[in-house]
Amino acid sequence: MGGKKRILSGMRPTGPLHLGNLHGALEQWVELQDRYDCFYFVADWHALTSNYESPEGLSDYTMEMAFDWLSVGLSPEKSTLFVQSHVKEHAELFLILSMITPLSWLERNPTYKDQMAQLSGRDVSTLGFLGYPVLQAADIIMYKTDIVPVGEDQVPHVEITREIARRFNYLYGKVFTEPRAMLTKTPRILGIDRRKMSKSYGNAIYLSDSPETIAKRTAQMITDPQRARKCDPGDPGVCNVFEFHKLYTKKEVTDEINVGCRSAALGCVECKKMLATSLAEGLGPIREKRSYYAQRPELVAEILEAGTKRAREVAAGTMEEVRSGIRICSRLR
Numbered sequence: 001m002g003g004k005k006r007i008l009s010g011m012r013p014t015g016p017l018h019l020g021n022l023h024g025a026l027e028q029w030v031e032l033q034d035r036y037d038c039f040y041f042v043a044d045w046h047a048l049t050s051n052y053e054s055p056e057g058l059s060d061y062t063m064e065m066a067f068d069w070l071s072v073g074l075s076p077e078k079s080t081l082f083v084q085s086h087v088k089e090h091a092e093l094f095l096i097l098s099m100i101t102p103l104s105w106l107e108r109n110p111t112y113k114d115q116m117a118q119l120s121g122r123d124v125s126t127l128g129f130l131g132y133p134v135l136q137a138a139d140i141i142m143y144k145t146d147i148v149p150v151g152e153d154q155v156p157h158v159e160i161t162r163e164i165a166r167r168f169n170y171l172y173g174k175v176f177t178e179p180r181a182m183l184t185k186t187p188r189i190l191g192i193d194r195r196k197m198s199k200s201y202g203n204a205i206y207l208s209d210s211p212e213t214i215a216k217r218t219a220q221m222i223t224d225p226q227r228a229r230k231c232d233p234g235d236p237g238v239c240n241v242f243e244f245h246k247l248y249t250k251k252e253v254t255d256e257i258n259v260g261c262r263s264a265a266l267g268c269v270e271c272k273k274m275l276a277t278s279l280a281e282g283l284g285p286i287r288e289k290r291s292y293y294a295q296r297p298e299l300v301a302e303i304l305e306a307g308t309k310r311a312r313e314v315a316a317g318t319m320e321e322v323r324s325g326i327r328i329c330s331r332l333r
């Protein structure tokens with residue numbers, strides 16, 4: 001893997017993955033595997049920052065995240081797949097970085113302010129939650145990461161990471177690289193209610209959904225809001241169903257749908273049925289691979305263990321440099 005630039009990204013295990021995660025992140029992660037030395041990890045400690053009051057699902061979600069990843073083509077042969085909490089060095093680096101991170105950098109973090117407002121039902125006025133970007137910085141710079149593929153909402157965190165890396169290097173000598181964010185090209189995927197697809201909105205279609213569930217969910221999708229009756233012509237340009245056709249249905253058929261919709265020859269009910277068929281078909285191979293892994297959790301655990309071991313080796317190397325930089329006594333073994 002030598003010579004390739006290093007990529008790192010993580011996801012919080014807060015539930016099963018949906019089409020928004022697939023098109024907004026995972027597809028890109030898969031594609032990057034051949035050109036870069038990729039590290040992808042389950043950010044289970046990060047999930048705890050906002051979910052510490054109800055950790056029940058954490059263990060299952062961690063495994064399910066791995067099922068989802070493997071089923072869409074993340075490959076342990078190409079990439080290092082690991083679990084954050086099993087590389088304790090992240091916690092040590094977090095602690096050290098917390099010494100040099102001014103509170104003001106964290107308090108002005110826009111993602112922090114947004115989340116504070118959104119999570120109003122939960123008490124997130126904790127040190128861990130404020131320090132979220134410091135832990136994320138530790139995740140990233142631990143591996144001397146060059147590029148961090150993330151969604152727009154995470155860009156401020158990558159910015160803070162750069163500042164922290166720069167500050168460490170300035171104070172103690174150059175150990176870290178300054179990573180940059182890479183945004184996905186795919187536009188935001190909308191849920192069946194046309195809001196951003198999100199587990200918490202209950203508007204998602206999941207990678208693990210059966211064809212029956214997919215049919216039910218697509219039947220509920222909001223279409224062109226201006227089209228009240230079948231005899232009204234529709235506008236695929238503003239229809240979320242059509243957006244999905246573009247991703248999942250053959251080009252010729254999509255073109256026909258476009259014409260049929262605009263001339264009112266095609267009704268929305270029919271159009272959604274067609275979408276359900278292409279979605280079920282397109283997701284078929286993912287669903288099959290997913291059930292293969294879901295039936296073999298020991299195999300998946302082994303895959304994660306192997307990746308975690310590799311991550312730990314890299315992390316251990318970085319931590320030697322860090323400890324020596326901050327003059328931790330090295331006489332003791």
Ligand code: TRP
Pocket residue numbers: 008009010011012043046135136139140148149150154
């Ligand atoms: N904060 C990220 C998110 O919610 C998850 C994450 C944790 C992450 N550590 C990271 C992403 C390091 C990229 C790099 O999506």
Ligand code: SF4
Pocket residue numbers: 223224227234235236239240241242257261262266267268269271272
């Ligand atoms: Fe959307 Fe299809 Fe209805 Fe046209 S026919 S508005 S593309 S669901």
